[in-house]
Amino acid sequence: MIVSVAVQTPTHSAVGEPLSYASRIAIAPGTLVRVPLGSREVLGVVWDPPLQAAALPAGAAVRPVAGVLEGLAPLDASWRRLVAFAARYYQRAVGEVALAALPPQLRDLTPEQLARRLKRAPAAAAPVAAEATPPYASEPHDLSPEQRAATERIAAEPGPFLLYGSTGSGKTEVYLRCVQQALAADPAAQALVMVPEINLTPQLEARFLARFAPLYGADSVVSLHSGMTNPQRLKSWLAAHSGQARIVLGTRMAVFASLPGLALIVVDEEHDASYKQQEGARYSARDLAIWRGREQGAKVILGSATPSLESWHASRPPAEGDPGGRYLRLHMPSRIGAGALPRVRLVDMAQQPRGAVFSPPLVAAITERVERGEQCLVLLNRRGFAPVLHCTECGWKSDCPHCSAHQVFHKIDRTLRCHHCGFAQRVPYACPSCGNPDIAPIGRGTEQLEEQLAQLLRNVITPERRAARVARIDADTTRAKGALEEQLAQVHAGEVDVLVGTQMVAKGHDFRRITLVAAVQPDGALFSSDFRAPERLFALLMQAAGRAGRDAAYVAAQGSPCEMWVQTYHADHAVYAALRRHDYPAFAGRQLADRAEAGMPPFAYQALVRADARTQEVAQGFLTACAEAAREAGLPGLEHVTVFPPVPLAIQRVADVERAQMLLESPSRAALQRFLAAWQPVLHACRSDPAHRGLVRWLVDVDPLAI
Numbered sequence: 001m002i003v004s005v006a007v008q009t010p011t012h013s014a015v016g017e018p019l020s021y022a023s024r025i026a027i028a029p030g031t032l033v034r035v036p037l038g039s040r041e042v043l044g045v046v047w048d049p050p051l052q053a054a055a056l057p058a059g060a061a062v063r064p065v066a067g068v069l070e071g072l073a074p075l076d077a078s079w080r081r082l083v084a085f086a087a088r089y090y091q092r093a094v095g096e097v098a099l100a101a102l103p104p105q106l107r108d109l110t111p112e113q114l115a116r117r118l119k120r121a122p123a124a125a126a127p128v129a130a131e132a133t134p135p136y137a138s139e140p141h142d143l144s145p146e147q148r149a150a151t152e153r154i155a156a157e158p159g160p161f162l163l164y165g166s167t168g169s170g171k172t173e174v175y176l177r178c179v180q181q182a183l184a185a186d187p188a189a190q191a192l193v194m195v196p197e198i199n200l201t202p203q204l205e206a207r208f209l210a211r212f213a214p215l216y217g218a219d220s221v222v223s224l225h226s227g228m229t230n231p232q233r234l235k236s237w238l239a240a241h242s243g244q245a246r247i248v249l250g251t252r253m254a255v256f257a258s259l260p261g262l263a264l265i266v267v268d269e270e271h272d273a274s275y276k277q278q279e280g281a282r283y284s285a286r287d288l289a290i291w292r293g294r295e296q297g298a299k300v301i302l303g304s305a306t307p308s309l310e311s312w313h314a315s316r317p318p319a320e321g322d323p324g325g326r327y328l329r330l331h332m333p334s335r336i337g338a339g340a341l342p343r344v345r346l347v348d349m350a351q352q353p354r355g356a357v358f359s360p361p362l363v364a365a366i367t368e369r370v371e372r373g374e375q376c377l378v379l380l381n382r383r384g385f386a387p388v389l390h391c392t393e394c395g396w397k398s399d400c401p402h403c404s405a406h407q408v409f410h411k412i413d414r415t416l417r418c419h420h421c422g423f424a425q426r427v428p429y430a431c432p433s434c435g436n437p438d439i440a441p442i443g444r445g446t447e448q449l450e451e452q453l454a455q456l457l458r459n460v461i462t463p464e465r466r467a468a469r470v471a472r473i474d475a476d477t478t479r480a481k482g483a484l485e486e487q488l489a490q491v492h493a494g495e496v497d498v499l500v501g502t503q504m505v506a507k508g509h510d511f512r513r514i515t516l517v518a519a520v521q522p523d524g525a526l527f528s529s530d531f532r533a534p535e536r537l538f539a540l541l542m543q544a545a546g547r548a549g550r551d552a553a554y555v556a557a558q559g560s561p562c563e564m565w566v567q568t569y570h571a572d573h574a575v576y577a578a579l580r581r582h583d584y585p586a587f588a589g590r591q592l593a594d595r596a597e598a599g600m601p602p603f604a605y606q607a608l609v610r611a612d613a614r615t616q617e618v619a620q621g622f623l624t625a626c627a628e629a630a631r632e633a634g635l636p637g638l639e640h641v642t643v644f645p646p647v648p649l650a651i652q653r654v655a656d657v658e659r660a661q662m663l664l665e666s667p668s669r670a671a672l673q674r675f676l677a678a679w680q681p682v683l684h685a686c687r688s689d690p691a692h693r694g695l696v697r698w699l700v701d702v703d704p705l706a707i
Helices: 077-089 094-100 104-108 111-119 145-156 171-185 198-216 230-242 252-256 285-296 309-314 360-371 446-456 483-492 523-527 533-545 552-558 574-580 584-598 616-633 669-687
Strands: 002-006 019-022 032-037 040-047 161-165 190-194 221-224 247-250 262-268 299-304 328-332 343-348 375-379 388-391 408-410 415-417 424-426 439-442 470-473 498-501 514-519 563-568 605-613 647-654 657-666 695-702
Touching: 002 094, 019 032, 040 094, 040 104, 077 094, 077 252, 077 285, 104 230, 145 161, 145 171, 145 328, 161 171, 161 309, 171 190, 171 198, 171 262, 171 299, 190 252, 190 285, 198 221, 198 247, 198 483, 221 230, 247 252, 252 285, 262 285, 285 299, 309 584, 343 574, 360 375, 360 514, 360 563, 375 533, 388 408, 446 470, 446 498, 470 483, 514 533, 514 552, 523 533, 533 563, 533 574, 533 584, 563 574, 574 584, 605 616, 605 669, 616 647, 616 657, 616 669, 616 695, 657 669, 669 695
Parallel strands: 161 299, 161 328, 190 247, 190 262, 221 247, 262 299, 343 563, 375 498, 375 514, 470 498, 514 563
Antiparallel strands: 002 019, 002 040, 032 040, 388 439, 408 415, 415 424, 605 657, 605 695, 647 657
16 A cells, blocks of 8 residues: 655655555554655654545655554544645645654654653653742632633634733633633543743643642643753643543644644743744744634633734724624633732933943832842843953954854853854953953843842841842753753742843743832834834833832732833833833724835735855845746736845854844735745756755745734
8 A cells, every 4th residue: 555654744845745655454544654765764644645635746656654653543534634724824844843743852863762652650750840830729719700601602602812911910810710611521521721932831830730730630730842851841742642631731832733633722922032942843833823723612811911913903893894703702811819010110320420321210119129128120131241252442343253143141150152053162361352351341132131130229128137238040041951940949939039031031920029120221222224123122011110019919018009110212212102001902093004005014914035055145136036937937926016126134153153034025925825835846957957066944924023
């Protein structure tokens, strides 16, 4: 028999469809098999046979399947349709998407090894670091009227739903209730709950275990993310695939988890850009969750205090001449416990002492809070001590020799590091260009903020009669395994008075004693060339503000309202005006009006084609040739697609590779998809042209988030 098998072929091999193999027995679609590919033996997934099988070339022989991984139920048809859709929509090979969705360890197991693994007694689940999260009650809380109304609407209607709730409004409790209802309605039902970042999973897992472990056992809740070890990922995947796990918590990769009983999908912080994969198949987990919910008949809840403009537009209510959006918008504006949203205070840095990192009023406010035993959060979305070192004599800057970017100064270990290619070197004792020993940092990073705050607060005494403690959480301090959990535990235990951090700590965390949040240098995004920059800035600041005052009883006992401070040189900007009022609808309305006028998403659909080459000329030449070939061929859909000229990326050289991009735009998603599908063979043909020999790689990014 001839069976179709999806295998992971080289990215630019032009082999996008499943390959044919011979088998002595019938093998059900979805079965995992080992098959030969070139000189290797690889894992494959038996795929649905094509409607019209291509005839074998004369003299060609079909290689046999090497082995079947028995003991695992086949991956069901809904999972295969999800993978096929993702591959088709995001212009990737079916095998690439299918194999990337499976646990890495599964790809390396022989049938015999898998059989032994399945016979082995299940290992104890990795314990959740309870000290890293506040204690959660196992019994459900009484719902607020807004929570009850949202839960009832979700139970009564098909959705999809956009749960638009302010920070601290109790969206997680709504998720818990909806999951509980779904699991109670069907003993085989499963729920998928996604968060944007790995560092949010310990807190979420602790909360779900507290609620559901007494009902369904500790094995009923599993996590699935790239921060787990390969054995842990395999164990969680097998539990989800077999139906033993009723609830799967994970990051964007979890959208591809095999869940035969899927009844509910929750996408928390749905606006977050982390849901968009930036390597390989550049899929949006949020958008695939919507598609998968519709395909499997599962309800989908998108939750956010600052929804993406695409979701906000898709949930617009009906109006005259407008049938409304596809989503149902549910609003929860009030904080639990009648707590107030933080009061936003804008500090005009033009009126502050020249060169001040922290304005005197902000330092006084932080000091006052710490002396009362409260905690503060200082946000700067730039790690390191300073973005660049500079020589005042000759103008030398610490440029990366491999990238068109600066090396960042890290004072803690006296290194210069490129955050793009990873190249690092020791800080020179003098200017490498002119020998001037007086080289100085320019700009600020979280290291510098931590150092300056420790200096400013060195004489501040807390109610426990100890000196104020300043800590920093960013990608540099959390590299070691368990470091993030340990640092979060210190914050929850009150061992940190002022926390300095990047966006890692600005969203999702439930800090109970933080009453003041300060954003130090947020102005850069106001004037970015990326049209999404204001949306990202507003979301980041709103999410950061939401870390303050989450415990209404604690804030009331302290006797002063929680605050959000923003240090800016543009205090009258519309973004900050909306932030002061906590008025997301007004901000979204203005942004959508601007985008509609400019023909930008969500009123148009985009794709990027990117080329990486040894020289910028080769990269742009490849893109130009591809565009000209498409016009000459008269590809379907081209009449509705605008192909812009290729341009260099903002950071055009990374790791000695030049990068260029070409934007495609269309008012019709279907027309853009038709064109991209027809363009794929042209792209492969251009790639093989000797004129483009210096090309390293190319890729298509559908619905890009950064241009």
